[in-house]
Amino acid sequence: MKQIFAVFVAFLALCLDVPSLAAPLASVSSPDSRLNLSFDIDHDGRVRYSVIRDGKPLIAPSKMGFLLQDSFAMVRGFGFVGQESASGEENWEQPWGERRFIRGKYNELLVRFQQKEDFQRQMNVRVRVFNDGLGFRYEIPDQPHLKVMKIAEELTEFDIAQPGTAWWITGGEWNRYEQIYQKTRIDAVATAHTPITMKLDDGTHLSFHEAALVDYAAMWFKRADGQTFRSMLSPSSREAKVIRETPFSTPWRTIRVSDDAAGLVESDLELNLNAPNKIGDVSWFKPHKYIGIWWGMITGKWSWASGPNHGATTERAKQYIDFAAKHGFKSVLIEGWNKGWDGNWFGRGYYSFTESYPDFDLKEVTDYARRKGVQIIGHHETGGNIAVYEAQLEDAMKLYAKVGIQAVKTGYVADAGGIIAPGDAEGAMRMEWHDGQRMSVHHLNVVETAAKYKIAINAHEPIKDTGLRRTYPNWIGREGARGMEYNAWGQYANSPDHEPTLIYTRMLSGPMDFTPGVLSLTGSSGVRLASTLAKQLGLYVTLYSPIQMAADYPEELAKYPRELGFIRQVPADWSESHLIAGEVGDYAVFARKDRNSNDWYVGGVNDADPRTISAKLDFLDAGRSYTAKIYRDGLNADYRTDQRHSMAYETRTVKKGDMLNIWMAPAGGFAVRIAAER
């Protein structure tokens, strides 16, 4: 009878997805007790986690587990083996970043599960709960029947318990992360990359992401039904999406939780879940601003390829170096210096990373730069061909180190699924995804190689940022969203609310080499940016990067001496950063303290709805006097009219507690330098 009943219950269970009434087996809360994660096992032996905040369900019971390529799934039939609790505190100093000192108290729980039948596989889950969010990861122990884990799919669910709005970009799109964000109700999302940000109807802000994506495929979100999401791993050319020897840990699946947008934006959750710096001293890297031989090719005036309009010539490089030296830019990016751009490079990438074009003398240019106190940012575009790049990587970095280049912009321009990795036989290819397991390995390979040579990496068309800059602080930035360049190719190609959305989504993951500073507000063929001039300055304070470009042609930059002066002064390194006003997708106002002085900067970017913000300067030091230099939208400024360059300038004495009221135009913004009196 018992056997019959067991079979019946098993059969029943397989068919119905009934909410369990099982009591939690193990549970862990944040230090302030507001956030709680608990585990249970349903009637079918499926491990589930749930999250509650302030007593309200945040994540309803959500299943966990894996499909394997070569064996029974790790989904059903689990039993609880044991648990361990701990507490800890992260307390560390970033060598560069939005904040100097980072802290985070947490409570930790490790739970051990084991399947009762068949191969009795073990699956552990470790959780860390902070006051600003939580992360959990799977830890798969070494075990007799799982020496190599071939993951066909990870089946982690996220069943959002309350209705709300989501901001997201489609997972697996041909153009990778370079999409305009969609804003929909949560139950209208399809598949999405992370970070995916949500605002529940009760005001709670959430963002889902991952931390420490090492030797594993990136996680996308796939909505199953209602508000239940499930992980979907980036594909692989191999027979499984992830292949790992045990023991290993997956990346942390992270959930930032906050009462408001500021709490979401100012969290360091993923950084706190990453391993400490393992490459040592990086004082050789100094955050700075740069210009580049780049916009000319983006707007079609010059070419990367050789020919009469070749952008990267020795002569032009010297002109840029002169301009950089004169206007306080620390370095010059030069693209198109190397052989391989002639013919079809996109998704093909038959580059040389050591041979220059004949009209570009690398030694002469870098020597000239050195004499002027300027550096060159190197460029390694791969066209997606990591087989070619990896074969030359060591020599490429060696060459750059030899000529004094200390930062490289890498690129992987190819469609999603179009990365060319070496195959198993001579001449064979494996097609990979920009964010699959193979590329997670490739990027760290590049970063670690660069570190040996004291070179920093700024990766374009990259894998998403999951906080590895803590472990590898020479990984100084990446693209991984639609940046300024899209504005060159189509009128208002980046909508007015693009940056005000990026700040609450993409920018939660880490710095972006957005390349602001197109002060002409014009792309190719007269195409207009969805931006006023003041918004361009606001970007320096709102879209963080340790390397900030002034992207426009130097002669255009020179037409706006006051703005150029602001850009010269604005830091790229901060000791504090605060979102002092803003709403997801609408606008954002930051206050940041210069890491190297007592100065503060305030800046804002706005969507298409004009608005006045009132910011209280309560972050200033008490008793200190400051001079505020304000750069803001002038009367009637509007990105759609001939008043888009209209500016108003003010200088004021300010002190702690003063109010700053600033009107922002449609697609407008502002920037303020609050200089401390010496």
Next chain:
Amino acid sequence: MKQIFAVFVAFLALCLDVPSLAAPLASVSSPDSRLNLSFDIDHDGRVRYSVIRDGKPLIAPSKMGFLLQDSFAMVRGFGFVGQESASGEENWEQPWGERRFIRGKYNELLVRFQQKEDFQRQMNVRVRVFNDGLGFRYEIPDQPHLKVMKIAEELTEFDIAQPGTAWWITGGEWNRYEQIYQKTRIDAVATAHTPITMKLDDGTHLSFHEAALVDYAAMWFKRADGQTFRSMLSPSSREAKVIRETPFSTPWRTIRVSDDAAGLVESDLELNLNAPNKIGDVSWFKPHKYIGIWWGMITGKWSWASGPNHGATTERAKQYIDFAAKHGFKSVLIEGWNKGWDGNWFGRGYYSFTESYPDFDLKEVTDYARRKGVQIIGHHETGGNIAVYEAQLEDAMKLYAKVGIQAVKTGYVADAGGIIAPGDAEGAMRMEWHDGQRMSVHHLNVVETAAKYKIAINAHEPIKDTGLRRTYPNWIGREGARGMEYNAWGQYANSPDHEPTLIYTRMLSGPMDFTPGVLSLTGSSGVRLASTLAKQLGLYVTLYSPIQMAADYPEELAKYPRELGFIRQVPADWSESHLIAGEVGDYAVFARKDRNSNDWYVGGVNDADPRTISAKLDFLDAGRSYTAKIYRDGLNADYRTDQRHSMAYETRTVKKGDMLNIWMAPAGGFAVRIAAER
């Protein structure tokens, strides 16, 4: 300059997804000219198709192509090589089905494309446009650089040009097709199985599916953004989702288009795109009704496994045979007759397909049945283990043929991704998906083997139906949706609108062994069905299957002699079928003509909103007199109350043109036998 410009345009193109202004290269219309499909190639060499109906865009320019696992994608850089046009007409007789004669005029277009660079791959597309819809498929020729095509993903888009509503189930769910349908706006779909049905705001009805899924992975829909959908192939344990030697053709991607629901439901588009019968005479298979030792296990009273409550005993089998003989049921399904049910069979499947349990004598039972003029339906549950099943398949069919069994219900009870296929080494496993390439091959292997032995196949937990019953008319049905059994396990587990939605979605693909006829309206532990008694009869006329079960316990069936009498008479084979009233998700009323007489049957099923339908009996033969016997919901019938069994019975003389007005209760229905006067 030209080279620079070309590179610039290529770079521009890779970044922006601009609508093309390219003129159509090739175009084909339906015979009535309302529907038109055209091809163009965008500025980036990407092949696109568009569909227009009555001059309005139906499918906006939608991209085509493939990602390969081991080489450059077949996406960009295509040129137009040539085209061929043709016309044709399908005109054939089904051995069994909803209609006896099937016709379809079409216009056909074959277009040849070739990539200009690299390996210059060739990709052809064939289109057939009928008045009720269209289908297109890729044809990949034998070519020097593509001997074996390893498809990482198919990238066929479906950009729905007008807003509307969609009815769908989630693609890739753990419980496969066995889900309640979701009804959302088109732009809120996430991932979906096919058929996926849409009703545009202007009233146009569409359903997307595929035809002739042979040696290829099933296609799911994945919404990218807005209303753009993209194909997503079911996964594989191998390094690519599909591996095929060239030349080969993909399945047809089909789009039924109609002004109304009836046109959608009555289309034979997918059948017309399948290859003709290749197994020859199937007159040994006669559509019929059956009962079974099955509901007892579903409701938990008996077991499949051995033991004191074993369902499939020789004695019980004889009782069922007696009941079948007495009440006009042609066969008896017997589950749990064979060894392998003891222990964990779900997703494991260590069955013997030739050894019976000791208390079941296969020979004695089949001999008894034969003497009574009744057949036995065999049962091959695999628990998802096709490694075990395929090894015994020949012997299993041989045994059944020997004892006179002419139909088998197969089963694949396992989670999605949990099919166990043989690996490459001894004892190795490959985990496959129910609708992946490996299973598309397995199912035809089973059907073809069965055909040798004159055995028909009714597959549960199957791959979707794509019309292959035309080519293999012994493939008589399948499950592939949530059937009656779910009602056994939870109150109203199948919602009142479940069948009224199935009819316009799942049922467009082919017959379903839904197993109606739970006349007690009760499952295990007194759980209620979302159905009145009249609705159970309506199912026999609205949810088509060539084998129709009366699923309840015989003693329960016997309590409703009038209803049992209707079931005895209702045919399972039709010469005509018409949806004479209905709305997707709400209700459906069919009129069907018995294939073997001049009788007609009318039946309806309803959701939770009571309604009166008015049906004009204009399908009756002029000049012929009929007696209509009506079985309908009685006064106050309601699935939620103690009036759920309330029936009203009427007998009436009717003729062509008469009106039939029938009120349907909440979750109600009706059935009418319109017997022609002899």
